[in-house]
Amino acid sequence: MTTKKFNLDLDREERMSIGEELLERINDYMGSVGGVRVSPELDVDAIVSFAQRLSFEHPVSAQEAIDHIVEGLTRFQVHTPHPRYFGLYNPRPNYMGIMADMVTAAFNPQLAAWSHAPIAVEIEQYVLKEIAAQFGYSAEAADGTFTTGGAEANLTAVLTALIHHFPSYGKEGLRSLKAQPVMYASAESHHSLVKAARSCGLGTDSLRIIPADSQLRMNVHALQRQIAADRAAGYAPCLLIATGGTTGAGAIDPIGELADVAEDEGLWLHVDAAYGGACVFAPELMEQLRDIRRADSITFDAHKWMSVPMGAGMYLTRHREVLHQAFSITADYMPKEGAGLNRVDPFTHSIQWSRRFIGLKLYLSLATAGWEGYRRVVRHQAEMGNRLRQELTRSNWTVVNDTVLPVVCFTDIRVPEESRAKFVSFICGEAVRSGQAWISVYDMNQEPALRACITNYETAEEDIIALVRLLNSARAQMMNKKER
Numbered sequence: 001m002t003t004k005k006f007n008l009d010l011d012r013e014e015r016m017s018i019g020e021e022l023l024e025r026i027n028d029y030m031g032s033v034g035g036v037r038v039s040p041e042l043d044v045d046a047i048v049s050f051a052q053r054l055s056f057e058h059p060v061s062a063q064e065a066i067d068h069i070v071e072g073l074t075r076f077q078v079h080t081p082h083p084r085y086f087g088l089y090n091p092r093p094n095y096m097g098i099m100a101d102m103v104t105a106a107f108n109p110q111l112a113a114w115s116h117a118p119i120a121v122e123i124e125q126y127v128l129k130e131i132a133a134q135f136g137y138s139a140e141a142a143d144g145t146f147t148t149g150g151a152e153a154n155l156t157a158v159l160t161a162l163i164h165h166f167p168s169y170g171k172e173g174l175r176s177l178k179a180q181p182v183m184y185a186s187a188e189s190h191h192s193l194v195k196a197a198r199s200c201g202l203g204t205d206s207l208r209i210i211p212a213d214s215q216l217r218m219n220v221h222a223l224q225r226q227i228a229a230d231r232a233a234g235y236a237p238c239l240l241i242a243t244g245g246t247t248g249a250g251a252i253d254p255i256g257e258l259a260d261v262a263e264d265e266g267l268w269l270h271v272d273a274a275y276g277g278a279c280v281f282a283p284e285l286m287e288q289l290r291d292i293r294r295a296d297s298i299t300f301d302a303h304k305w306m307s308v309p310m311g312a313g314m315y316l317t318r319h320r321e322v323l324h325q326a327f328s329i330t331a332d333y334m335p336k337e338g339a340g341l342n343r344v345d346p347f348t349h350s351i352q353w354s355r356r357f358i359g360l361k362l363y364l365s366l367a368t369a370g371w372e373g374y375r376r377v378v379r380h381q382a383e384m385g386n387r388l389r390q391e392l393t394r395s396n397w398t399v400v401n402d403t404v405l406p407v408v409c410f411t412d413i414r415v416p417e418e419s420r421a422k423f424v425s426f427i428c429g430e431a432v433r434s435g436q437a438w439i440s441v442y443d444m445n446q447e448p449a450l451r452a453c454i455t456n457y458e459t460a461e462e463d464i465i466a467l468v469r470l471l472n473s474a475r476a477q478m479m480n481k482k483e484r
C-alpha cells in the first residue's frame with residue numbers, strides 16, 4: 001500500500017532502504033563519535049542558514065531530508081555521547097534505549113488512558129515499582145509516574161506536598177490557606193524548584209534557600225533556624241527538598257539528618273536524586289543515600305546515569321494515594337473501556353495528559369543489561385572519576401569538592417587567588433575551543449573551579465589521560481604567556 005498522495009508515508013521498499021541507511025548512520029555515529037570535535041564552533045550565521053536550508057514549499061526526498069539532519073547534528077551540536085564530553089548529566093544513550101524510542105514512535109501508544117495502551121501502562125508500572133524497590137520503598141506502598149525529566153518530577157513533588165499538607169489547596173487554591181506555605185532547599189539545589197514555586201502559585205520567595213556548608217551540602221542548623229523563624233512569623237512550612245547529587249559539584253545533602261528534621265517538623269521530605277540516585281545500584285556508593293528510603297518522594301532521571309535517551313524522568317512516592325489526590329479528574333471524552341478493571345488511567349495520576357511511552361527505554365535497557373549491567377556501569381564511571389582525581393593530583397591540580405559521584409571540581413592553588421577566576425576561565429575556554437573535550441566552570445564557595453563529570457559509560461582511562469594532558473598544556477600556555 002502506498003499513501004504517496006500526501007507525501008506523508010513511503011512505500012515498503014523506500015521505508016526499508018531509508019531505515020537501513022539510517023541505522024547504518026546511527027551505528028557509524030556511535031562507533032566514530034570519539035573522533036569528531038566534541039563541541040561545534042558557534043557560527044550563528046552558518047547554523048541558522050543550515051536550519052533554514054530545507055524549504056517547505058519545495059519538499060525534498062526522504063533520503064535528502066535524513067542526510068540533511070544527520071549532517072546538521074554532526075556539525076552543529078555538543079556531542080554528549082562523546083567519551084570526552086565531561087559535562088552536565090547528559091549520558092551516551094545505550095542502544096536499546098535508542099531502539100525503544102524508535103519503537104515508541106512507530107507504535108505511538110497513547111498512555112493517557114489505561115485501556116488505550118494497557119501493555120505500555122503496565123510495563124511502566126512494573127518498571128516504576130522495581131526502581132522504587134531499589135530505593136527501599138515497599139512494593140505495596142510505592143507509586144510513581146514517568147515524567148519528561150527531573151524538572152517535571154520536582155514540580156510533581158511540590159504539588160503533591162501541597163495537596164498532602166493542605167487538602168483544600170486542590171479545589172480552592174492558595175487563597176483558602178490561612179498561612180502562606182514555605183519550602184526549603186539548599187543553595188545548591190536545582191533551579192527547576194524555582195520554576196515549580198512559580199508554577200504552583202507560591203512564588204519564588206516561598207522557596208527558602210538554605211546556605212550550604214564548605215562541601216556544598218545543606219547546613220542543617222541553618223535550616224532549623226529558618227524553619228523556627230518562619231513559624232514565628234506565621235508561615236506554614238510544608239516541604240523540605242534534599243538533593244542527592246547536586247548539579248554543580250555532586251554534593252549529597254545529609255539525608256538522614258534532614259529526614260529527622262522533616263519528621264520532627266512534620267514536613268514532606270522530597271529527595272531530588274535526579275542524577276545521584278543511580279548510586280543505589282552499587283552498594284559501596286550507597287552509604288550517603290541510604291536514608292533515601294525515608295523520603296516521602298524522590299526524583300530520579302533515567303536519562304542521566306541510566307544512560308537512556310532524553311527525556312525519561314521519574315517521580316516516586318511511598319504515599320499511594322497522593323498522585324490521585326493531586327491529579328484525579330474525570331472527562332467525558334476519555335475512553336471508558338477500562339472502567340471497572342481496577343486499573344489506573346495515567347491522565348488521572350500525573351501532570352501530563354497525552355502520554356508517550358517513556359518507560360520503554362528503561363524497560364528494554366534493564367531487560368538486556370539487567371541490574372548487574374547497571375551496577376557495572378555505575379562502578380566503572382565512579383572508578384573513572386577516581387582515576388581523574390588521581391591524574392589531576394599527580395599533575396598538581398587540586399580537587400576542591402568531595403563526593404563519591406564522578407563529578408570532579410578542581411583548580412590550581414599555586415595560581416594567586418586574585419587571578420584564579422581568569423585562569424580557570426582561560427583553561428576551560430582552551431579545552432572547549434580545542435574540540436578535544438568539553439568541561440565547564442562551577443563556583444565552589446564563590447571561587448570558580450573547573451568541573452569535569454564522567455557521564456559516559458564508554459569513557460576510559462585513555463580519555464582521562466587525554467583530558468589531563470589537554471589541561472596541562474593549556475596551563476603551560478598560560479604560564480608561558482605570562483612569562484613573556
Ligand SMILES: Cc1ncc(COP(=O)(O)O)c(C=O)c1O
Pocket residue numbers: 088089148149150151152154190192243245246247272273274275301313
Ligand atoms: C539535581 C537535578 N535535579 C533536577 C534536574 C532537572 O532535570 P531535567 O533536566 O531532566 O528536567 C537536574 C538536571 O541536571 C539535576 O541535576
